[in-house]
Amino acid sequence: MTYPKGWRAATALRGVTTGDTVKYETVSYDVLQDSPVLAGRFHREDDLGHNVFLNTVADDPKYLAASPAQLSLHRNLVDQAVKLFGARHFDHYDFLFSLSDQLGGSGLEHHRSSEDGVGAKYFTDWEASLPDHNLLPHEFTHSWDGKFRRGQDLWTPNFNTPMRDSLLWVYEGQTQFWGYVLEARSGLATKPQVLDALASIAAGLDNLPARDWRPLIDTTNDPIIASRKPKGWLSNQRSEDYYNEGMMIWLEADAIIRTGTKGTKGMDDFARAFFGMNDGDYGELTYTIDDVAQTLNSVYPNDWKAFLTQRLTRTGKGAPLDWVAASGYELRYDDTPSVFTKAVSASRKTLDLNYSLGISVGKPTGATVSKISGVMWDGPAYKAGLTVGQELVAVNDRPYTDEAINDAIKAAKGGRDPIRLTTKTQGLVKTYDLRWNGGLRYPHLVKVAKGDGPLDKLLAPRP
Numbered sequence: 001m002t003y004p005k006g007w008r009a010a011t012a013l014r015g016v017t018t019g020d021t022v023k024y025e026t027v028s029y030d031v032l033q034d035s036p037v038l039a040g041r042f043h044r045e046d047d048l049g050h051n052v053f054l055n056t057v058a059d060d061p062k063y064l065a066a067s068p069a070q071l072s073l074h075r076n077l078v079d080q081a082v083k084l085f086g087a088r089h090f091d092h093y094d095f096l097f098s099l100s101d102q103l104g105g106s107g108l109e110h111h112r113s114s115e116d117g118v119g120a121k122y123f124t125d126w127e128a129s130l131p132d133h134n135l136l137p138h139e140f141t142h143s144w145d146g147k148f149r150r151g152q153d154l155w156t157p158n159f160n161t162p163m164r165d166s167l168l169w170v171y172e173g174q175t176q177f178w179g180y181v182l183e184a185r186s187g188l189a190t191k192p193q194v195l196d197a198l199a200s201i202a203a204g205l206d207n208l209p210a211r212d213w214r215p216l217i218d219t220t221n222d223p224i225i226a227s228r229k230p231k232g233w234l235s236n237q238r239s240e241d242y243y244n245e246g247m248m249i250w251l252e253a254d255a256i257i258r259t260g261t262k263g264t265k266g267m268d269d270f271a272r273a274f275f276g277m278n279d280g281d282y283g284e285l286t287y288t289i290d291d292v293a294q295t296l297n298s299v300y301p302n303d304w305k306a307f308l309t310q311r312l313t314r315t316g317k318g319a320p321l322d323w324v325a326a327s328g329y330e331l332r333y334d335d336t337p338s339v340f341t342k343a344v345s346a347s348r349k350t351l352d353l354n355y356s357l358g359i360s361v362g363k364p365t366g367a368t369v370s371k372i373s374g375v376m377w378d379g380p381a382y383k384a385g386l387t388v389g390q391e392l393v394a395v396n397d398r399p400y401t402d403e404a405i406n407d408a409i410k411a412a413k414g415g416r417d418p419i420r421l422t423t424k425t426q427g428l429v430k431t432y433d434l435r436w437n438g439g440l441r442y443p444h445l446v447k448v449a450k451g452d453g454p455l456d457k458l459l460a461p462r463p
């Protein structure tokens with residue numbers, strides 16, 4: 001492979017470089033398919049230890065300015081992951097990390113590498129890039145959960161055989177779980193920041209009308225029936241919730257194990273038993289739901305098959321949040337968005353009013369108008385007749401700004417007056433009265449009991 005002059009190419013494949021040409025080793029077709037290349041002119045390479053490399057390519061050299069402190073957090077990630085899982089399912093591992101406002105975001109796992117795309121200012125505006133700090137912990141976890149251990153119906157002997165997704169609540173759900181845990185243990189985010197992220201996820205599921213009718217297991221069909229196309233009423237249809245509600249299963253399992261064993265065991269023991277065999281093997285080892293239940297039973301005897309089946313098939317209001325109370329926390333709402341919610345709103349260019357008016361408002365870069373980007377099914381905005389795509393023109397007869405709508409929600413708190421929203425859609429101007437007197441609402445996990453609970457122990461770094 002000959003690259004443009006001066007470019008550096010990173011991949012899980014190894015080869016001999018002469019000038020701008022790399023002669024790669026001969027590998028099997030499977031390994032070739034699983035080994036993409038990231039090449040670029042502005043690059044840096046950092047050794048994270050344990051034969052893991054962070055290969056970074058950026059839009060401009062100035063974005064490559066990672067500080068020693070930031071790099072040590074990334075080394076912590078690798079160290080904590082190896083401590084957690086025990087065995088490594090790679091001989092070497094390469095993060096193919098792109099910092100770009102042109103390429104857009106990406107996260108795609110491979111056995112010995114991952115394609116990781118975030119905004120250009122990941123290193124250079126560390127606080128603002130907080131939502132992106134979860135990406136590398138998540139994709140790295142996939143080397144164990146997804147690439148090495150693979151759901152039996154997802155594993156196929158060749159690329160002609162269709163895959164089936166019934167175990168994605170392990171593949172993605174437990175990867176979400178370890179992704180957040182490793183993000184906290186490594187210090188890529190602080191514990192309060194990770195608690196804020198979990199609060200945001202828990203609140204999203206706890207207020208999701210679609211949970212009334214659609215069980216979690218059915219969302220594992222989403223990659224096939226929806227393939228990430230936009231949905232009209234996301235809150236009443238739900239989407240790939242095997243990620244985040246899948247994570248709830250493991251948060252709860254950890255709390256059950258830690259409580260039942262008086263803190264001597266937890267999901268760490270499951271990780272060792274389920275992922276920590278065959279050191280150095282980057283093949284695949286398949287499993288069924290019975291294998292998952294059996295491994296849980298070997299850690300802490302319980303009717304895990306019934307637990308998992310119920311979590312996967314039950315419908316009804318409210319998310320499974322027993323793990324919150326079991327750790328001495330409460331999911332509470334107040335009028336101040338968390339640092340995490342603020343960072344997500346800023347990076348997505350949206351205003352999150354989901355738990356008050358039941359809308360989110362979007363103003364993409366370069367747009368001159370703000371539009372409703374999401375409406376909660378059965379929420380105050382829904383009941384008033386608002387829908388996605390309407391341009392917001394005025395709030396209480398004053399020109400629309402994010403500040404104006406926040407002020408109007410605050411002013412209506414505890415009173416009886418409606419909030420008047422004027423919208424414009426395809427040349428038609430219309431005014432709606434919204435009945436909402438509950439003020440601004442943003443979720444937080446608040447510690448209400450003394451001492452460290454299961455969640456606190458789970459998020460603490462391993463020595």
Ligand SMILES: [Zn+2]
Nearest residue numbers: 138142172175
């Ligand atoms: Zn994933």
